[in-house]
Amino acid sequence: MGKGVWEIKAIYPDLKENQSNDSAFVKTMSQLKKYLVPGDYLLIVFILFLAGAIHVLLHQNVAQGETAIVSVNGEEVYRLSLKEIHDIPILGTIDTVHVQTNGSQIWLHGSPCPYKICEKMGKIHLAGELIVCVPNRVLVRILPQKRDDLDATTM
Numbered sequence: 047m048g049k050g051v052w053e054i055k056a057i058y059p060d061l062k063e064n065q066s067n068d069s070a071f072v073k074t075m076s077q078l079k080k081y082l083v084p085g086d087y088l089l090i091v092f093i094l095f096l097a098g099a100i101h102v103l104l105h106q107n108v109a110q111g112e113t114a115i116v117s118v119n120g121e122e123v124y125r126l127s128l129k130e131i132h133d134i135p136i137l138g139t140i141d142t143v144h145v146q147t148n149g150s151q152i153w154l155h156g157s158p159c160p161y162k163i164c165e166k167m168g169k170i171h172l173a174g175e176l177i178v179c180v181p182n183r184v185l186v187r188i189l190p191q192k193r194d195d196l197d198a199t200t201m
């Protein structure tokens with residue numbers, strides 16, 4: 047074990063200098079502390095809180111979607127609420143595929159396409175997510191939330 051430490055010191059001969067830098071940093075911090083008044087700590091806490099709140103708001107934008115659009119060959123054929131339960135046959139360009147919802151998620155099953163990639167995409171539920179079946183020309187897209195639409199029109 048002692049040999050290992052010795053080797054590290056051999057590789058980093060300036061390790062001791064770094065340590066003195068560290069203590070300089072600690073000194074600076076303790077000096078800084080003298081200049082910080084209680085109000086500054088409040089400000090720091092407030093900024094951290096604000097950052098957290100913004101993070102939560104941004105996260106909500108990509109959270110649970112509400113409405114999904116099913117289109118075939120680029121044309122909308124169904125508009126479904128993810129909060130309801132559906133199992134609807136959709137006629138694609140090859141054959142029928144089923145689009146199913148369970149009250150929060152949406153997915154495709156029973157697809158006639160060769161590799162079933164659309165089925166392997168699984169169940170989606172986030173605003174903006176989509177499932178594509180290229181061979182059968184079927185697209186399921188969860189609409190982005192209204193806040194996004196507002197941002198898009200006002201910006």
Ligand SMILES: [Zn+2]
Nearest residue numbers: 157159164179
């Ligand atoms: Zn497919």
